[in-house]
Amino acid sequence: MKEIVELSNQTITIGRNEFLKVKGSIDTNIYYVESGSLRVFILDEYEEQTIRFGYKENLIVSLDSFLTGKPSDFFIQAIKKTTVKVVAKQQIDTFFKTAVNSNLWTNILEGLILQQMEREVDLLTNSPKERYQRVLKRSPQLFQEIPNRYIANYLRMSAETLSRLKKS
Numbered sequence: 001m002k003e004i005v006e007l008s009n010q011t012i013t014i015g016r017n018e019f020l021k022v023k024g025s026i027d028t029n030i031y032y033v034e035s036g037s038l039r040v041f042i043l044d045e046y047e048e049q050t051i052r053f054g055y056k057e058n059l060i061v062s063l064d065s066f067l068t069g070k071p072s073d074f075f076i077q078a079i080k081k082t083t084v085k086v087v088a089k090q091q092i093d094t095f096f097k098t099a100v101n102s103n104l105w106t107n108i109l110e111g112l113i114l115q116q117m118e119r120e121v122d123l124l125t126n127s128p129k130e131r132y133q134r135v136l137k138r139s140p141q142l143f144q145e146i147p148n149r150y151i152a153n154y155l156r157m158s159a160e161t162l163s164r165l166k167k168s
Helices: 063-068 089-095 099-124 128-138 148-154 159-167
Strands: 010-014 019-021 029-044 047-055 059-061 075-088
Touching (some): 010 019, 029 089, 029 148, 075 089, 128 159
Antiparallel strands (some): 019 075, 029 059
16 A cells, blocks of 8 residues: 555645535545545435545545546545545556556455445444444444544444443
């Protein structure tokens, strides 16, 4: 991942609650989070559904738009003041043209796919307790970086249920 971050020639800082990306926009950048935290969400009718988080040393991307060059339904919003390094798709494409670097890209994509599969299993798990335990085991740092209300939304439970689970 270090190699990708070194491709960046742009750093952006956004304030709490500001958007890095909004629904309907095309975004072919990958972002490396230097500090702060972000969430990726969709608006389902009038309700936000958080689907992913990014915090220090994570890559975050609107993968559908990055891969297709088409508008996305995703929002990417800062949870707190966040600084990201920006790597454009053109830089990524040039970097990954060599066989050595293409293996790194494959590893990154495989990681994203596995994370998405874990997320789908979380959503299909009926018990809030099981969802909480799975995420805690997989990403304990999440609980230090992200406020409970966003984690609760991500886990599809109320903030009160999450609080009760954390106490037990």
